[in-house]
Amino acid sequence: MITAERKPISEIKEMIAPYRKILVVGCGSCVAECASGGEKETGLLASAIRMDAKSSGKDIEVREMTLDRQCVYEFIDQLNDVIADYDIVLSLGCGAGVQAVAEVFPKVHIVPALNTTFIGQTKEAGLWIENCRGCGDCKLGVFAAVCPVTRCAKGLFNGPCGGSKSDRCEVDPDVPCAWQQIVSRLQDRGRLDLLRKVHPPADWSKQQGKGPRKIYREDQRS
Amino acid sequence: MDQKSAGLNLTIFFCQQSDPDQDANRRSIEKEFGSRVRFFPLPCGGRIDSLHIMRALESGADKVYVVTCPEGACRYREGNTRAQKRIAYTQKLIEEINLEGERIELITLPAGKPIAIDELARELLAREASVGPSPVRVR
Numbered sequence: 001m002i003t004a005e006r007k008p009i010s011e012i013k014e015m016i017a018p019y020r021k022i023l024v025v026g027c028g029s030c031v032a033e034c035a036s037g038g039e040k041e042t043g044l045l046a047s048a049i050r051m052d053a054k055s056s057g058k059d060i061e062v063r064e065m066t067l068d069r070q071c072v073y074e075f076i077d078q079l080n081d082v083i084a085d086y087d088i089v090l091s092l093g094c095g096a097g098v099q100a101v102a103e104v105f106p107k108v109h110i111v112p113a114l115n116t117t118f119i120g121q122t123k124e125a126g127l128w129i130e131n132c133r134g135c136g137d138c139k140l141g142v143f144a145a146v147c148p149v150t151r152c153a154k155g156l157f158n159g160p161c162g163g164s165k166s167d168r169c170e171v172d173p174d175v176p177c178a179w180q181q182i183v184s185r186l187q188d189r190g191r192l193d194l195l196r197k198v199h200p201p202a203d204w205s206k207q208q209g210k211g212p213r214k215i216y217r218e219d220q221r222s
Numbered sequence: 223m224d225q226k227s228a229g230l231n232l233t234i235f236f237c238q239q240s241d242p243d244q245d246a247n248r249r250s251i252e253k254e255f256g257s258r259v260r261f262f263p264l265p266c267g268g269r270i271d272s273l274h275i276m277r278a279l280e281s282g283a284d285k286v287y288v289v290t291c292p293e294g295a296c297r298y299r300e301g302n303t304r305a306q307k308r309i310a311y312t313q314k315l316i317e318e319i320n321l322e323g324e325r326i327e328l329i330t331l332p333a334g335k336p337i338a339i340d341e342l343a344r345e346l347l348a349r350e351a352s353v354g355p356s357p358v359r360v361r
Contacts, residue, residue: 009318040273044315047276052319055357 037092070097136206268301
């Protein structure tokens with residue numbers, strides 16, 4: 001899941017200030033799961049914007065709607081009959097969603113209401129943790145499904161560093177030591193042999209080496 | 223000046239477990255004050271959501287109360303503590319648009335004493351007004 005957090009209202013206000021008719025568009029996927037851009041959060045933000053305008057005597061029109069996914073054309077199409085009536089779209093999608101909508105409607109001004117943060121997991125109610133960097137060279141099979149690149153503060157491929165105390169990371173004692181988890185899990189599974197191999201540095205060219213990445217699959221194309 | 227004399231609009235979300243006769247009890251107030259005092263019974267205080275509170279404020283409430291059962295006495299265990307967290311979140315949100323956080327207030331009922339929601343509403347109306355009419359409503 002891609003996680004995000006709402007921008008401060010003051011920043012959002014600044015972006016929408018020159019416009020009168022505002023379409024607030026949420027996304028029902030990742031950002032709904034992390035409670036930042038779903039239908040409910042879209043309603044909260046739209047309400048806040050309307051109330052703020054009313055309090056300061058500004059005449060604006062705010063409509064709210066939520067797409068199932070803002071990053072897929074088939075869902076963005078739902079804006080076709082609506083978007084022309086508005087001066088600006090305030091998107092509660094992740095960065096990918098905002099850009100996808102902007103690509104479909106290049107003449108419409110689209111601004112983000114969220115700061116997209118990381119690929120993560122819902123750890124518990126109200127807590128999301130980063131656990132994937134999208135490095136393009138996944139080694140979870142070797143490291144007992146704990147990513148040392150993301151979850152070890154030092155990003156060590158050949159750990160542990162030796163600095164952890166009581167299974168906690170020395171950089172941030174709130175975080176469990178990823179390498180402790182890797183070793184414990186592999187021990188439980190009888191696969192400590194996987195750690196005998198020394199891993200060369202990660203090949204970061206697979207992440208950003210050639211600019212924005214793409215995945216191309218002929219079998220999925222129409 | 224009390225909230226009644228100040229002409230404030232109150233919206234009261236309340237846990238219906240706290241007053242078994244709430245349906246009949248709130249009618250007298252609704253008749254007397256019309257839309258100035260609006261009641262929203264909830265199956266549990268924990269059902270309250272920030273969006274309910276924001277919509278109430280947007281619809282013209284000057285003050286929103288969320289009434290929950292006493293601590294440790296929630297039928298669903300944690301409803302009242304959840305309500306508290308959601309109120310805190312919504313207070314921060316409205317402060318971002320320069321509305322006073324105290325426009326939203328949690329009322330935790332005292333333990334061991336059943337309440338009638340109409341009596342509580344009268345008590346709230348008689349309270350000192352800590353905020354004026356909302357700029358969202360009066361503009």
